[in-house]
Amino acid sequence: MPELPEVETVRRDLERLVVGRRVVSCRVEPGAERLVQLVTPAEFCRQLTGRSIAGLRRRGKYLIVDLDDERAWVIHRRMSGNILYRPAGAPPDDYTRAVFALDDGHELRWTDLRKFGTMWIVEDATVVMEALGPEPLEAEFTPEVLRQRAGRRAAPIKSVLLDQSVLAGMGNLYTDEALHRAKIHPLRPANRLRRADFERLHAGIIDALRMGLDARGSSLGTTLRDHVNVDGAPGRNQETVVAYGREGEPCYTCGALMRRIKVGGRSSVFCPTCQRAPRRARPAAAAPSKRLKPVLHARRAV
């Protein structure tokens, strides 16, 4: 799933490849019309065709392609959107939903298995991006900033970290990674964390994101729906994750088996030993309370 490191990796690649290039044609495949926001695909393509790419920015999980007419082409990959930079004659890519030909003989291909991704062309990119929190890899992000923005919420810290208005760019994977590194249980109410917790969490967030960036992103799950970079190659961070997707596997720190619970409807993997449950842990949905009665049958031969 594209989160901050996955979007940033693609931004850096595109910055190297397409700045100064002109969009010479634009095509949105039938059935993918929802990709385009605000206007029809035809109008979208009309606005895009002929424009040159002036630069690439990122804010949270949004990719911003600055155009030479002072407008911004804003892209959100959501769950399965990928941007590929291919020679115009390259073999087709599965789930291609839109194609943007460039003046260098290459094309940008938008692939998106689920069609959840969205694009806008706007005068001011901030308009389409809801009030986003600080950038976790910028100097503005400090333990104190984290405490002030997250520490008033009574919701589980996991849910608060996923709130893009608290902090921009964290998704389910990097949230689990950060909480594990910080040894904080995902269900801990954010307003009950102490300063020392926020110090560790701050460091854990940065470490997890940097690890993802160094590996060119995480590509978990089945191949088709994974994040890939502009050349179609997956990231390598799935080899480095310490929590996400590791349910039932031993914790790298203590060896206890990693558990998975639902927090705010999202699956969360954590170590029950390293990440101590809050005093009043919410009843885990995955653990129906069993009466003592089954003891009578526990040893029954099968």
Place this chain on the structure above:
DNA sequence: ATTGAACCCTGTTTGC
């Protein structure tokens, strides 16, 4: 203000 459900879509898993 805060929380939870709905929604977007399709590959995968589960159940009959």
Place this chain on the structure above:
DNA sequence: TGCAAACAGGGTTCAA
């Protein structure tokens, strides 16, 4: 064994 139904997945938006 086949097929159909349920589910998972994450971010955002809407509703309560």
